[in-house]
Amino acid sequence: MKDKLIVFKIGTSSLTNHMGDLDAEKLAQITSQLAQLHHQGYQLVLVTSGSIAAGFRRLGFDKRPKHIADKQASAAVGQGLLIEHYTTNLMQDGIVSAQVLLTQDDFKDPRRYNNAAQALQVLLKRRAIPIINENDTIAVDEIKVGDNDTLSAQVAGLLKADLLVLLTDVAGLYTANPRKDPQAQAIARVDNITPELFQIASGAGTANGTGGMVTKIQAARLATMAGVPVFITSSQLKNSLPKAVKQEIQGTYFTAQTKAFNQKKQWLAFYAPSQADIFVDAGAEKAMVAKGHSLLLSGISEFSGNFQRNDIVSVYSQTSGKLIGKGRARFSRLVVEELLQFKHPEGTFIHRDDWVTLL
Numbered sequence: 237m238k239d240k241l242i243v244f245k246i247g248t249s250s251l252t253n254h255m256g257d258l259d260a261e262k263l264a265q266i267t268s269q270l271a272q273l274h275h276q277g278y279q280l281v282l283v284t285s286g287s288i289a290a291g292f293r294r295l296g297f298d299k300r301p302k303h304i305a306d307k308q309a310s311a312a313v314g315q316g317l318l319i320e321h322y323t324t325n326l327m328q329d330g331i332v333s334a335q336v337l338l339t340q341d342d343f344k345d346p347r348r349y350n351n352a353a354q355a356l357q358v359l360l361k362r363r364a365i366p367i368i369n370e371n372d373t374i375a376v377d378e379i380k381v382g383d384n385d386t387l388s389a390q391v392a393g394l395l396k397a398d399l400l401v402l403l404t405d406v407a408g409l410y411t412a413n414p415r416k417d418p419q420a421q422a423i424a425r426v427d428n429i430t431p432e433l434f435q436i437a438s439g440a441g442t443a444n445g446t447g448g449m450v451t452k453i454q455a456a457r458l459a460t461m462a463g464v465p466v467f468i469t470s471s472q473l474k475n476s477l478p479k480a481v482k483q484e485i486q487g488t489y490f491t492a493q494t495k496a497f498n499q500k501k502q503w504l505a506f507y508a509p510s511q512a513d514i515f516v517d518a519g520a521e522k523a524m525v526a527k528g529h530s531l532l533l534s535g536i537s538e539f540s541g542n543f544q545r546n547d548i549v550s551v552y553s554q555t556s557g558k559l560i561g562k563g564r565a566r567f568s569r570l571v572v573e574e575l576l577q578f579k580h581p582e583g584t585f586i587h588r589d590d591w592v593t594l595l
């Protein structure tokens with residue numbers, strides 16, 4: 237399938253042995269399948285975990301460390317070793333790979349966000365495979381994506397991928413954790429990610445993984461809102477990568493939303509820091525959510541926090557108290573306060589082009 241762009245995410249659980257160390261044989265299985273797909277004409281991106289697993293023992297820890305600074309130091313040692321495996325293996329098939337390390341800051345700052353997209357697009361156009369991980373060594377809480385499931389969804393959305401495949405150690409999402417509940421049933425397809433779905437997903441399956449199915453469902457939510465379908469499957473089945481691309485293997489398929497966010501709206505929805513909270517009345521809520529209309533000044537019932545013109549604000553329903561979306565303010569708080577003194581305040585506070593519904 238020429239030009240189809242697939243983002244694969246491979247978790248620590250799929251790259252390690254029972255001691256938690258990087259397993260070169262498992263990694264080689266992945267690279268040979270990537271090479272196969274590359275030669276078929278697919279554009280590929282790999283988001284890979286494993287830097288901590290690859291580094292901790294060399295740094296003198298006898299098991300995977302738990303403290304943040306120890307993990308960061310291990311990642312600094314392991315990232316180089318991890319990328320060396322990918323580069324060497326892919327080079328044997330004549331494929332150029334590229335290391336890209338990202339943090340949440342790269343998504344929050346619109347300039348860095350565009351830069352990341354452009355650099356990745358050049359790599360893809362030139363048939364290289366970007367090998368992405370979080371920049372663990374420098375990522376403190378404030379700038380952390382936190383898990384590679386989410387990072388892969390962010391990347392898939394940014395690049396408008398045709399499919400995101402999350403490869404793990406179970407063949408998709410089950411009605412309960414299959415490691416703990418033998419009665420758990422496989423779920424083949426999810427059209428709607430409801431809050432109930434999160435309840436069936438507990439944390440990581442092994443001491444090596446981060447987040448388990450919860451972060452995978454969160455990732456699926458983000459990617460599908462950005463218009464990218466998601467397939468969760470096991471990396472341990474034979475030829476799982478080529479089969480996953482066509483869903484010819486057991487797994488869970490999440491359908492993409494039809495009204496997907498474009499790049500500008502993804503930034504607004506997922507990354508833009510919000511400066512203030514605006515509460516709107518029932519009429520405005522209906523007009524914005526159901527009809528996609530702009531928010532007029534007359535629909536504002538309350539606000540908290542200070543905001544300037546062009547700042548991003550969160551909009552809540554006055555009736556339910558729930559967050560309904562985010563948008564760009566056309567006036568500062570000072571001006572809004574003045575305008576709302578009028579009996580019939582006129583003007584658009586958030587234009588529909590600068591608005592995303594998040595219900």
Ligand SMILES: Nc1ncnc2c1ncn2[C@@H]1O[C@H](COP(=O)(O)OP(=O)(O)O)[C@@H](O)[C@H]1O
Nearest residue numbers: 247248249404410412413437438441445446448
């Ligand atoms: N409802 C569920 N369906 C499938 N797996 C689940 C579920 N709830 C929890 N899990 C656990 O999630 C694990 C996969 O997540 P994780 O260990 O973080 O893997 P990775 O390193 O691949 O990201 C599975 O091994 C499984 O034990």
Ligand SMILES: N[C@@H](CCC(=O)OP(=O)(O)O)C(=O)O
Nearest residue numbers: 248285286287288383384446
């Ligand atoms: N960035 C970290 C992994 C973070 C992570 O999300 O791990 P996992 O749940 O195994 O995909 C690393 O390279 O070890």
